[in-house]
Amino acid sequence: MAKSIATFLMFEGKAEEAMNFYVSLFEGSEVQAIERYGKEGPGAEGSVKKADFLLGGHPLMCIDSPIPHAFKFTPSTSLFVECADEAEFDNTFAKLSEAGQILMPPGNYGFSQKFTWLNDRFGVSWQLTLQ
Template identity: 40%
Template sequence: MQKITTYLWFDNQAEEAANLYISIFKNSRIVEVQRYGQGGPGPEGSAMIVTFELEGQRFIALNGGPQFTFTEAVSLYVDCTSQEEVDELWARLTEGGGEEGQCGWLKDRFGLSWQIIPRRLQELLGNPDPAKAQRAMQAMLGMRKIDVQGLVDAAG
Protein backbone atom coordinates (compact mmCIF):
# COMPACT_ATOMS: atom_id res chain seq x y z
CA MET A 1 0.00 0.00 0.00
CA GLN A 2 1.26 3.48 -0.80
CA LYS A 3 2.18 5.69 2.15
CA ILE A 4 0.28 8.80 1.01
CA THR A 5 -3.10 8.62 -0.74
CA THR A 6 -5.09 11.46 -2.28
CA TYR A 7 -8.46 11.79 -0.51
CA LEU A 8 -11.24 13.43 -2.50
CA TRP A 9 -14.40 14.90 -0.92
CA PHE A 10 -17.54 14.68 -3.04
CA ASP A 11 -21.08 15.74 -2.19
CA ASN A 12 -22.72 12.44 -3.18
CA GLN A 13 -21.04 11.42 -6.45
CA ALA A 14 -17.96 9.51 -5.24
CA GLU A 15 -18.96 6.18 -6.77
CA GLU A 16 -20.10 7.77 -10.05
CA ALA A 17 -16.83 9.72 -10.29
CA ALA A 18 -14.67 6.69 -9.50
CA ASN A 19 -16.49 4.64 -12.13
CA LEU A 20 -15.96 7.39 -14.72
CA TYR A 21 -12.26 7.70 -13.91
CA ILE A 22 -11.58 3.94 -14.09
CA SER A 23 -13.38 3.83 -17.45
CA ILE A 24 -11.00 6.48 -18.82
CA PHE A 25 -7.60 5.33 -17.53
CA LYS A 26 -6.07 1.94 -18.28
CA ASN A 27 -4.80 -0.23 -15.43
CA SER A 28 -7.49 1.15 -13.14
CA ARG A 29 -10.01 -0.44 -10.82
CA ILE A 30 -12.37 -0.02 -7.90
CA VAL A 31 -10.62 -1.50 -4.86
CA GLU A 32 -13.42 -1.25 -2.32
CA VAL A 33 -16.75 0.45 -1.69
CA GLN A 34 -17.90 1.05 1.88
CA ARG A 35 -21.60 1.82 2.13
CA TYR A 36 -23.62 3.77 4.67
CA GLY A 37 -25.62 1.65 7.08
CA GLN A 38 -28.84 2.38 8.90
CA GLY A 39 -27.19 4.96 11.12
CA GLY A 40 -26.39 7.31 8.21
CA PRO A 41 -25.52 10.12 7.76
CA GLY A 42 -25.94 9.16 4.08
CA PRO A 43 -28.81 7.12 2.69
CA GLU A 44 -28.59 3.47 3.70
CA GLY A 45 -26.79 1.44 1.03
CA SER A 46 -25.28 4.46 -0.73
CA ALA A 47 -21.52 4.70 -1.12
CA MET A 48 -19.74 6.33 1.79
CA ILE A 49 -16.11 5.71 0.76
CA VAL A 50 -14.85 4.46 -2.59
CA THR A 51 -11.23 3.38 -2.88
CA PHE A 52 -9.97 3.18 -6.44
CA GLU A 53 -6.76 3.07 -8.45
CA LEU A 54 -5.84 4.95 -11.62
CA GLU A 55 -2.73 3.67 -13.36
CA GLY A 56 -1.61 2.13 -10.07
CA GLN A 57 -2.14 5.33 -8.04
CA ARG A 58 -4.61 4.88 -5.20
CA PHE A 59 -7.33 7.43 -4.37
CA ILE A 60 -10.05 7.52 -1.75
CA ALA A 61 -13.34 9.27 -2.50
CA LEU A 62 -15.79 10.23 0.25
CA ASN A 63 -19.42 11.18 -0.10
CA GLY A 64 -19.22 13.79 2.62
CA GLY A 65 -21.95 16.24 1.65
CA PRO A 66 -21.95 19.72 0.15
CA GLN A 67 -19.83 21.48 2.81
CA PHE A 68 -16.62 21.39 0.75
CA THR A 69 -16.03 21.67 -2.98
CA PHE A 70 -13.00 21.31 -5.21
CA THR A 71 -10.87 24.27 -6.25
CA GLU A 72 -8.00 24.63 -8.69
CA ALA A 73 -5.66 24.78 -5.71
CA VAL A 74 -5.43 20.99 -6.11
CA SER A 75 -5.39 19.26 -9.49
CA LEU A 76 -4.48 15.89 -10.94
CA TYR A 77 -1.62 16.18 -13.43
CA VAL A 78 -1.65 13.66 -16.28
CA ASP A 79 1.58 13.13 -18.21
CA CYS A 80 0.50 12.44 -21.80
CA THR A 81 2.79 10.85 -24.37
CA SER A 82 0.95 12.04 -27.49
CA GLN A 83 -1.53 14.53 -28.90
CA GLU A 84 -3.97 11.64 -29.35
CA GLU A 85 -3.84 10.91 -25.62
CA VAL A 86 -4.36 14.60 -24.82
CA ASP A 87 -7.34 14.75 -27.17
CA GLU A 88 -8.97 11.59 -25.80
CA LEU A 89 -8.54 12.50 -22.12
CA TRP A 90 -9.70 16.07 -22.75
CA ALA A 91 -12.86 14.87 -24.46
CA ARG A 92 -13.66 12.21 -21.86
CA LEU A 93 -13.03 14.42 -18.83
CA THR A 94 -14.98 17.43 -20.13
CA GLU A 95 -18.00 15.50 -21.43
CA GLY A 96 -21.22 15.69 -19.47
CA GLY A 97 -20.69 19.15 -18.01
CA GLY A 98 -16.94 19.56 -17.59
CA GLU A 99 -15.30 22.94 -18.20
CA GLU A 100 -12.27 23.79 -20.28
CA GLY A 101 -9.66 25.93 -18.60
CA GLN A 102 -6.48 27.55 -19.87
CA CYS A 103 -3.07 26.03 -20.43
CA GLY A 104 -4.18 22.39 -20.40
CA TRP A 105 -6.37 22.65 -17.29
CA LEU A 106 -9.96 21.47 -17.11
CA LYS A 107 -12.61 20.65 -14.55
CA ASP A 108 -14.56 17.44 -14.91
CA ARG A 109 -18.33 17.40 -14.32
CA PHE A 110 -17.73 16.83 -10.61
CA GLY A 111 -15.58 19.96 -10.32
CA LEU A 112 -12.24 18.16 -9.91
CA SER A 113 -9.38 19.95 -11.70
CA TRP A 114 -7.08 18.09 -14.07
CA GLN A 115 -3.98 19.12 -15.99
CA ILE A 116 -3.80 17.22 -19.28
CA ILE A 117 -0.24 17.93 -20.32
CA PRO A 118 1.78 16.48 -23.20
CA ARG A 119 5.34 15.58 -22.29
CA ARG A 120 6.51 17.63 -25.28
CA LEU A 121 5.36 20.82 -23.53
CA GLN A 122 7.98 20.41 -20.81
CA GLU A 123 10.66 19.80 -23.42
CA LEU A 124 9.71 22.96 -25.32
CA LEU A 125 9.49 25.11 -22.19
CA GLY A 126 12.90 23.81 -21.12
CA ASN A 127 14.54 24.57 -24.47
CA PRO A 128 18.11 25.85 -23.93
CA ASP A 129 17.33 28.67 -26.37
CA PRO A 130 15.37 31.10 -24.16
CA ALA A 131 13.67 32.77 -27.15
CA LYS A 132 12.24 29.43 -28.32
CA ALA A 133 11.14 28.54 -24.80
CA GLN A 134 9.46 31.94 -24.44
CA ARG A 135 7.61 31.55 -27.76
CA ALA A 136 6.36 28.13 -26.64
CA MET A 137 5.24 29.65 -23.32
CA GLN A 138 3.36 32.45 -25.04
CA ALA A 139 1.65 29.96 -27.36
CA MET A 140 0.65 27.77 -24.40
CA LEU A 141 -0.81 30.75 -22.54
CA GLY A 142 -3.22 31.27 -25.44
CA MET A 143 -4.42 27.67 -25.46
CA ARG A 144 -7.06 25.73 -23.61
CA LYS A 145 -6.37 22.12 -24.67
CA ILE A 146 -2.68 21.91 -25.48
CA ASP A 147 -1.90 21.61 -29.19
CA VAL A 148 1.57 20.12 -29.49
CA GLN A 149 2.05 21.07 -33.15
CA GLY A 150 0.99 24.63 -32.35
CA LEU A 151 3.65 24.79 -29.65
CA VAL A 152 6.32 23.34 -31.94
CA ASP A 153 5.40 25.81 -34.69
CA ALA A 154 5.46 28.75 -32.26
CA ALA A 155 8.82 27.75 -30.76
CA GLY A 156 10.36 27.60 -34.24
Protein backbone atom coordinates in the same frame (compact mmCIF):
# COMPACT_ATOMS: atom_id res chain seq x y z
CA MET B 1 6.77 6.97 8.64
CA ALA B 2 3.28 7.15 7.17
CA LYS B 3 1.51 3.86 6.51
CA SER B 4 0.16 5.23 3.21
CA ILE B 5 -0.57 8.44 1.32
CA ALA B 6 -3.46 8.79 -1.14
CA THR B 7 -5.33 11.60 -2.85
CA PHE B 8 -8.72 12.03 -1.13
CA LEU B 9 -11.84 13.29 -2.95
CA MET B 10 -15.02 14.27 -1.11
CA PHE B 11 -18.31 14.31 -2.97
CA GLU B 12 -21.91 14.84 -1.94
CA GLY B 13 -23.72 11.91 -3.56
CA LYS B 14 -21.57 11.48 -6.71
CA ALA B 15 -18.53 9.56 -5.39
CA GLU B 16 -19.26 6.22 -7.05
CA GLU B 17 -20.26 7.80 -10.37
CA ALA B 18 -17.10 9.92 -10.43
CA MET B 19 -14.84 7.05 -9.37
CA ASN B 20 -16.23 4.70 -12.04
CA PHE B 21 -15.89 7.43 -14.67
CA TYR B 22 -12.25 8.09 -13.76
CA VAL B 23 -11.38 4.37 -13.67
CA SER B 24 -12.83 4.00 -17.19
CA LEU B 25 -10.42 6.62 -18.56
CA PHE B 26 -6.99 5.27 -17.66
CA GLU B 27 -5.20 1.95 -18.11
CA GLY B 28 -3.92 0.47 -14.86
CA SER B 29 -7.00 1.73 -13.02
CA GLU B 30 -9.37 -0.20 -10.82
CA VAL B 31 -11.82 0.09 -7.95
CA GLN B 32 -10.20 -1.75 -5.06
CA ALA B 33 -12.82 -1.51 -2.32
CA ILE B 34 -16.13 0.19 -1.55
CA GLU B 35 -17.65 0.53 1.89
CA ARG B 36 -21.25 1.78 1.89
CA TYR B 37 -23.50 3.41 4.44
CA GLY B 38 -26.20 1.14 5.78
CA LYS B 39 -29.69 1.93 7.07
CA GLU B 40 -28.18 3.33 10.27
CA GLY B 41 -26.45 6.14 8.30
CA PRO B 42 -25.26 8.76 8.87
CA GLY B 43 -25.06 8.93 5.05
CA ALA B 44 -27.79 7.89 2.63
CA GLU B 45 -28.15 4.11 2.53
CA GLY B 46 -25.94 2.65 -0.19
CA SER B 47 -23.87 5.81 -0.67
CA VAL B 48 -20.07 5.63 -0.45
CA LYS B 49 -18.75 5.68 3.09
CA LYS B 50 -15.21 5.09 1.76
CA ALA B 51 -13.85 3.79 -1.52
CA ASP B 52 -10.30 3.01 -2.58
CA PHE B 53 -9.28 3.07 -6.22
CA LEU B 54 -6.26 3.36 -8.48
CA LEU B 55 -5.86 5.66 -11.47
CA GLY B 56 -2.92 4.58 -13.57
CA GLY B 57 -1.43 3.05 -10.42
CA HIS B 58 -1.97 6.23 -8.32
CA PRO B 59 -3.97 5.55 -5.12
CA LEU B 60 -7.07 7.63 -4.44
CA MET B 61 -9.90 7.50 -1.95
CA CYS B 62 -13.36 9.03 -2.14
CA ILE B 63 -16.45 9.44 0.01
CA ASP B 64 -19.96 10.81 -0.17
CA SER B 65 -20.06 13.26 2.69
CA PRO B 66 -23.32 13.04 4.62
CA ILE B 67 -22.76 16.65 5.68
CA PRO B 68 -23.23 19.44 3.11
CA HIS B 69 -20.22 21.74 2.98
CA ALA B 70 -19.89 25.33 1.81
CA PHE B 71 -16.63 24.47 0.03
CA LYS B 72 -16.08 22.50 -3.17
CA PHE B 73 -13.04 21.38 -5.15
CA THR B 74 -10.57 24.07 -6.21
CA PRO B 75 -8.18 24.18 -9.20
CA SER B 76 -5.30 24.94 -6.82
CA THR B 77 -5.17 21.16 -6.29
CA SER B 78 -5.42 19.06 -9.42
CA LEU B 79 -4.66 15.64 -10.84
CA PHE B 80 -1.75 15.95 -13.26
CA VAL B 81 -1.69 13.44 -16.13
CA GLU B 82 1.24 12.94 -18.50
CA CYS B 83 -0.38 11.45 -21.59
CA ALA B 84 1.48 8.84 -23.64
CA ASP B 85 0.43 10.25 -27.02
CA GLU B 86 -1.84 12.78 -28.69
CA ALA B 87 -4.70 10.30 -29.11
CA GLU B 88 -4.75 9.66 -25.36
CA PHE B 89 -4.56 13.39 -24.68
CA ASP B 90 -7.43 14.23 -27.03
CA ASN B 91 -9.63 11.35 -25.82
CA THR B 92 -9.06 12.11 -22.14
CA PHE B 93 -9.64 15.82 -22.69
CA ALA B 94 -12.89 15.17 -24.58
CA LYS B 95 -14.28 12.97 -21.82
CA LEU B 96 -13.14 15.05 -18.85
CA SER B 97 -14.23 18.38 -20.35
CA GLU B 98 -17.75 17.19 -21.22
CA ALA B 99 -20.10 19.29 -19.04
CA GLY B 100 -17.01 20.66 -17.29
CA GLN B 101 -15.15 23.97 -17.36
CA ILE B 102 -12.03 24.55 -19.44
CA LEU B 103 -9.56 26.71 -17.54
CA MET B 104 -6.81 26.60 -20.20
CA PRO B 105 -7.78 25.23 -23.63
CA PRO B 106 -5.50 22.65 -25.25
CA GLY B 107 -2.46 24.29 -26.74
CA ASN B 108 1.29 24.75 -26.74
CA TYR B 109 2.10 27.00 -23.80
CA GLY B 110 5.87 26.65 -24.20
CA PHE B 111 6.41 24.18 -21.36
CA SER B 112 4.85 21.20 -23.14
CA GLN B 113 3.91 20.24 -26.66
CA LYS B 114 0.22 20.21 -25.69
CA PHE B 115 -1.36 21.16 -22.36
CA THR B 116 -4.80 21.80 -20.91
CA TRP B 117 -6.29 22.52 -17.49
CA LEU B 118 -9.96 21.87 -16.73
CA ASN B 119 -12.54 21.12 -14.09
CA ASP B 120 -14.62 18.04 -14.88
CA ARG B 121 -18.39 17.80 -14.39
CA PHE B 122 -17.84 16.77 -10.75
CA GLY B 123 -15.67 19.83 -10.06
CA VAL B 124 -12.36 17.96 -9.86
CA SER B 125 -9.46 19.81 -11.50
CA TRP B 126 -7.21 18.09 -14.04
CA GLN B 127 -4.05 19.09 -15.90
CA LEU B 128 -3.21 17.06 -19.00
CA THR B 129 0.15 17.33 -20.72
CA LEU B 130 1.84 15.82 -23.72
CA GLN B 131 5.62 16.18 -23.58
